[in-house]
Amino acid sequence: MSTRIITSHECEELTEWAGLIAALDAAHRALATGGAVQPVPQPMRIPGDSSQDGPAVVPMSAFAPYLGLAAVKLLVDAPRNRLDGLPPQRSTVSLYSAGTAEALALIDGRALTRLRTAAVSALATRALARPGSRIATLVGAGPLAREHALALGSVLDLEEVRVWSPSGSSARVLAAELVANGIPAAALEDLGDAVRDSDVVTTLTPSVEPLLTARLLAAGTHVNAVGSPPRHGYRELGADVLARAALVAVDSRGIAFAESDNVRTSALEPSQVVELGEVLAGLAPGREHAEDLTVFNSVGIGLQDLAAGAYLLERAERATRGVEVETRVAR
Structure with a gap:
């Protein structure tokens, strides 16, 4: 043994x-x-x-x-x-x-944890993003960002990876590293420019105030909300993002409503969100229209x-x- x-x-x-x-x-x-x-x-x-x-x-x-x-x-x-x-x-x-x-x-x-978190985001993106998605935006350039660029690139034929971070300097460092590894990446100074017409937006920050609002997101965008730690007081998404979304998926319904302020502070009831596994297993519908806004709120589960x-x-x-x-x- x-x-x-x-x-x-x-x-x-x-x-x-x-x-x-x-x-x-x-x-x-x-x-x-x-x-x-x-x-x-x-x-x-x-x-x-x-x-x-x-x-x-x-x-x-x-x-x-x-x-x-x-x-x-x-x-x-x-x-x-x-x-x-x-x-x-x-x-x-x-x-x-x-x-x-x-x-x-x-x-x-x-x-x-970094690897499985990025892999789950890629899994959700493959299931929920529009077919043919080519532009991905990383909101945040911390420890999770590099793996997300690689994982998303394994399920999407990416033409452009945009990187934005609150400090700016970390976004430039990450973009340069990605380019050196053959990934077409660029750092952008303005968050609005970074997410505008992006197919997939992934938030990777421990923000206590919402960074993404509905007005920043184009029709048809898929959002992975990943960065908030498993405790109250952290939000990356404005309530209007979830209100506008045609579909909100979580990794676990019970854990999301216990730990994630993205969903806890929204107007959503547990019955109004689906679990990612339910979509994958055909028990719940996924994206139904190209112009739908879809959200995967990732908390991380055992x-x-x-x-x-x-x-x-x-x-x-x-x-x-x-x-x-x-x-x-x-x-």
Whole structure:
């Protein structure tokens, strides 16, 4: 009996977008059809700091009978780390055999989370964006942005990637990096110019005030709202964006209405949103007209971590990557 430890660097080297997206597609279909269990996380605020930005520990669990696996990601969410130049979130994903309770893997959550988040955005974009979408805009140039450019490029034939960030300088740095890697990218100074006539707009910021309003978005745009952390007080989308949308999809209805102020502060009722897996499984309609505005509000769920972890564990075993630690207990 052993546990395989997989680092963030190994996660990046082992990932192929098509395989990871397929794993997440299967997970969301299973969730929609009763083949997976996804409880709503119960955050634990760390005593001594009751402020909005006080640190919290968030256990994100899930069970996937079709894989024979259970998983827990232990996320520590500490927004004020940004002030010290530190990551605002740190996490570790553990995978367990549902049959024997054996701990199969321990995976650094930094790269896994970035990769699975971008892959889910690409999955939603493939399902909901207009066919033939060619222009993508990244609103934000932080840790999630590079992976989103790569993941979206794996499902779209992109002619242009526009990058905007509140600081401006980070957008220029990212655009230059993308161009150096063969991706047609440019940094724009004005948010309105960046999203105007864009086919796919992906927001990747921890904004407390809405950045996108309905007037900025052209008919037919698909929006991925990704950047808000799993706590109240953060919004990237104006309520008018959700009011105008012909379709609003979420990764988990229960978790979205518990954690995301994009939907919690809107006029939407849970019955008015669909889960991404319901669209993928044909249980709910997707985009119906080319001019529809569609929104995928991504919170991030434990089942995504489980599916990504299972994918990475299989890849690591085949490539003999990671470190195996013997865990058998002598009787």
